Amino acid sequence: MKQEYTLTAYTENQVGLLNRIAIIMSRRKINIESLNTSPSEVEGIHRFTIVIQETEEMVRKLARQIEKQVDVLRAFYNTGDEIVWQEMALYKVPTDEIAEKVKVERLLREHGARAVVIRKDYTVFETTGHREETNNLIKVLEPYGLIEFVRSARVAIIKDSRGFHEQLAKFSSEE
Amino acid sequence: MTQAAPIQTATARKQVSGSQALLEAFLTEGVDTIFGYPGGAIMPIYDALYDYGDKINHILVRHEQGGIHAAQGYARSSGRPGVVFATSGPGATNLVTGLADALIDSTPVVCITGQVFAHLLGTDAFQETDVINITTPVTKWNCQVTDASEIPAAIAKAFYIAKSGRPGPVLVDITKNAQLQMFDFEGYTPCEHIRSYRPKPIVRQEYIEEAAAMINAAERPFVLFGQGVILGNAEAEFKTFIEKSGIPAAWTILGLGALPTGHPLNVGMLGMHGNYAPNVLTNQCDVLIAVGMRFDDRVTGRLDRYAKQAKIIHLDIDPAEIDKNIKADVPVWGDCKETLPLLTELVQQKSHPEWLQRFHDGDKQEYEQVIHNELNPTDPVLTMGEVIKILNELTGGDAIIVTDVGQHQMVANRYAKMNHTRSNITSGGLGTMGFALPAAIGAKMGAPERTVVAIAGDGGIQMTIQELGTIQQFGMNVKILILNNQFLGMVRQWQQLFHERRYSFVNITSPDFPKVAEAYGIPGQKVSEREHLRTALQTMLEHDGSYLLEVMTGKENNVFPMVPQGCGVAEIRLS
Numbered sequence: 001m002k003q004e005y006t007l008t009a010y011t012e013n014q015v016g017l018l019n020r021i022a023i024i025m026s027r028r029k030i031n032i033e034s035l036n037t038s039p040s041e042v043e044g045i046h047r048f049t050i051v052i053q054e055t056e057e058m059v060r061k062l063a064r065q066i067e068k069q070v071d072v073l074r075a076f077y078n079t080g081d082e083i084v085w086q087e088m089a090l091y092k093v094p095t096d097e098i099a100e101k102v103k104v105e106r107l108l109r110e111h112g113a114r115a116v117v118i119r120k121d122y123t124v125f126e127t128t129g130h131r132e133e134t135n136n137l138i139k140v141l142e143p144y145g146l147i148e149f150v151r152s153a154r155v156a157i158i159k160d161s162r163g164f165h166e167q168l169a170k171f172s173s174e175e
Numbered sequence: 176m177t178q179a180a181p182i183q184t185a186t187a188r189k190q191v192s193g194s195q196a197l198l199e200a201f202l203t204e205g206v207d208t209i210f211g212y213p214g215g216a217i218m219p220i221y222d223a224l225y226d227y228g229d230k231i232n233h234i235l236v237r238h239e240q241g242g243i244h245a246a247q248g249y250a251r252s253s254g255r256p257g258v259v260f261a262t263s264g265p266g267a268t269n270l271v272t273g274l275a276d277a278l279i280d281s282t283p284v285v286c287i288t289g290q291v292f293a294h295l296l297g298t299d300a301f302q303e304t305d306v307i308n309i310t311t312p313v314t315k316w317n318c319q320v321t322d323a324s325e326i327p328a329a330i331a332k333a334f335y336i337a338k339s340g341r342p343g344p345v346l347v348d349i350t351k352n353a354q355l356q357m358f359d360f361e362g363y364t365p366c367e368h369i370r371s372y373r374p375k376p377i378v379r380q381e382y383i384e385e386a387a388a389m390i391n392a393a394e395r396p397f398v399l400f401g402q403g404v405i406l407g408n409a410e411a412e413f414k415t416f417i418e419k420s421g422i423p424a425a426w427t428i429l430g431l432g433a434l435p436t437g438h439p440l441n442v443g444m445l446g447m448h449g450n451y452a453p454n455v456l457t458n459q460c461d462v463l464i465a466v467g468m469r470f471d472d473r474v475t476g477r478l479d480r481y482a483k484q485a486k487i488i489h490l491d492i493d494p495a496e497i498d499k500n501i502k503a504d505v506p507v508w509g510d511c512k513e514t515l516p517l518l519t520e521l522v523q524q525k526s527h528p529e530w531l532q533r534f535h536d537g538d539k540q541e542y543e544q545v546i547h548n549e550l551n552p553t554d555p556v557l558t559m560g561e562v563i564k565i566l567n568e569l570t571g572g573d574a575i576i577v578t579d580v581g582q583h584q585m586v587a588n589r590y591a592k593m594n595h596t597r598s599n600i601t602s603g604g605l606g607t608m609g610f611a612l613p614a615a616i617g618a619k620m621g622a623p624e625r626t627v628v629a630i631a632g633d634g635g636i637q638m639t640i641q642e643l644g645t646i647q648q649f650g651m652n653v654k655i656l657i658l659n660n661q662f663l664g665m666v667r668q669w670q671q672l673f674h675e676r677r678y679s680f681v682n683i684t685s686p687d688f689p690k691v692a693e694a695y696g697i698p699g700q701k702v703s704e705r706e707h708l709r710t711a712l713q714t715m716l717e718h719d720g721s722y723l724l725e726v727m728t729g730k731e732n733n734v735f736p737m738v739p740q741g742c743g744v745a746e747i748r749l750s
């Protein structure tokens with residue numbers, strides 16, 4: 001059965017590695033729903049967070065293929081309940097539309113959104129949360145003339161993980 | 176006025192160009208041969224090479240694909256990485272087929288490509304192509320170097336990655352400015368460790384114990400071996416394991432030769448055109464022990480009808496291979512050079528005479544229905560099998576056989592006698608027509624003391640026939656055996672069997688091959704009669720230098736047995 005998995009890879013920070021990882025998916029015609037690269041808890045080690053819909057068997061194979069890359073240290077995969085995850089979204093709306101309607105402010109508060117930029121012509125709101133939460137706010141803001149919407153890739157913390165420092169030490173001693 | 180002499184010590188830092196540093200690195204890595212082709216973007220490296228003529232042998236091939244296949248042949252016969260030079264753009268793109276071939280067949284190859292000046296990257300400069308991204312899916316690792324000072328470390332990584340763990344092709348793309356740039360060269364240190372890369376998984380003793388217990392309890396154990404045994408230099412360890420446990424062993428075409436074909440426990444070839452008994456008995460064994468092989472679909476046939484009754488023990492150095500196609504009950508991660516002796520120690524000394532007899536019974540059936548007629552035809556038309564049979568008699572099974580792709584490949588693999596490891600060089604995973612001739616050139620360079628016979632079809636030979644020029648120019652000694660059935664035989668066989676004989680574009684004409692060879696200064700002849708076959712083969716083998724022998728074989732002969740695509744291994748057809 002296909003379900004949503006979050007792959008986490010700890011890697012060196014190398015040009016070209018993103019392509020190596022991306023083609024592991026595209027070669028198998030797997031759509032990447034979200035992809036984030038960032039630093040990790042260990043200095044100099046990068047962290048990829050990738051979201052896909054797949055069967056567990058396939059995800060396990062993908063993790064091994066990712067780990068097989070020379071510049072990848074480890075790859076893990078987790079279901080939604082094994083991680084804490086967030087996505088950030090930005091919404092641009094016409095300032096005069098919302099300024100007139102006091103209701104908007106209450107709605108935004110309810111959705112945990114905050115204004116990042118307020119200009120005469122437009123206002124940019126930001127909210128962080130799960131997919132449904134950021135999606136809900138779109139619906140809320142649409143009647144007020146939502147001009148632009150963008151959502152970031154998922155970032156995720158693995159609940160069970162004790163961090164990569166320990167793993168790295170193990171990795172080095174296994175040589 | 177006196178001038179200070181330039182400092183020229185071997186150990187002290189010295190100013191060298193990126194190109195010189197590259198060649199110095201090669202010397203430390205023990206590179207003695209490069210297969211290459213020059214061009215604008217790699218000219219500084221070729222200029223530096225001009226001064227290394229006494230230390231490094233450069234073979235000017237006729238096409239970069241020929242260059243990389245030669246490097247593959249060199250690596251496969253010698254066990255050392257093959258090295259290739261190509262220029263940017265078309266030179267580099269011509270390597271792609273060979274890279275894909277080397278990746279899927281785990282062959283260590285180091286490719287150096289020239290690239291346009293760094294400041295021109297991304298400008299669509301003359302002969303600029305995005306080599307790194309084109310080759311990413313077909314290399315184990317690749318990188319681009321834009322500064323000379325990065326060259327030594329990149330080359331060290333390249334060699335280490337190519338040859339360690341599961342070997343594979345790597346590519347280093349060097350921009351022209353980096354080749355020309357002078358820098359302080361502090362000497363070359365080979366790489367022995369990369370933080371993010373574990374060439375060998377750690378051997379887990381508990382799995383060894385589990386595997387041994389399973390083997391000891393087995394009544395009908397069966398070993399399948401692949402190239403992992405050869406790549407791990409574990410032929411002796413493998414033989415000891417087989418002999419102690421008394422288990423019959425069958426091979427994938429890349430494993431051929433890891434155990435002599437004449438060994439009493441060698442029960443033959445697996446897969447689509449493999450032997451009858453090992454295919455059928457795969458579905459009757461109780462424990463299947465896979466050693467350094469990857470359950471390719473040409474070996475397994477239909478997966479849901481493959482060894483369902485058996486417990487699977489899988490020994491492999493590449494963790495990604497475990498459970499990829501066939502789920503392992505016991506995964507024995509690790510280099511089989513290490514895992515096999517651990518396993519041997521724990522398995523009981525045994526023999527399985529009744530079980531082995533069942534292989535012999537199957538062999539008898541296959542012999543009567545297929546092999547006898549293939550090797551001893553009564554029809555005047557020659558068969559490919561009888562050519563191989565006589566070749567065996569003349570070489571004694573000591574030659575390196577390099578095959579192309581098609582019917583002749585399957586026949587050669589089925590019938591060639593091999594006494595030694597690193598004797599079968601073929602394009603297994605990718606099935607690259609045009610592989611044999613250039614790979615044979617490389618194989619000869621990698622094992623100059625051995626006889627090298629390239630066996631190709633009339634189709635495949637024409638894909639890289641230009642490499643006859645390389646043979647001529649460098650005075651090489653390669654035996655070229657063309658088995659000419661006047662068809663793209665393997666495709667024709669499928670059209671006959673599965674497409675109602677609708678022969679769609681499989682009829683292929685050929686030039687007069689011996690005449691082509693003659694034009695390249697290579698003697699040769701063509702035979703179509705049985706009475707001349709042995710002498711012709713003998714002439715070819717005894718000739719002091721390269722020789723081309725074209726043998727006309729039955730136009731519509733088929734290779735059997737065959738596991739049709741989509742069928743299980745037990746559904747193997749004898750006719």
Ligand SMILES: Cc1ncc(C[n+]2csc(CCOP(=O)(O)OP(=O)(O)O)c2C)c(N)n1
Binds near residue numbers: 660663
């Ligand atoms: C580069 C390439 N193109 C196409 C094929 C498909 N193919 C596989 S076998 C074969 C026929 C080979 O014919 P020939 O070289 O005459 O050998 P034969 O099968 O007759 O022994 C073809 C076309 C291939 N393997 N490689």
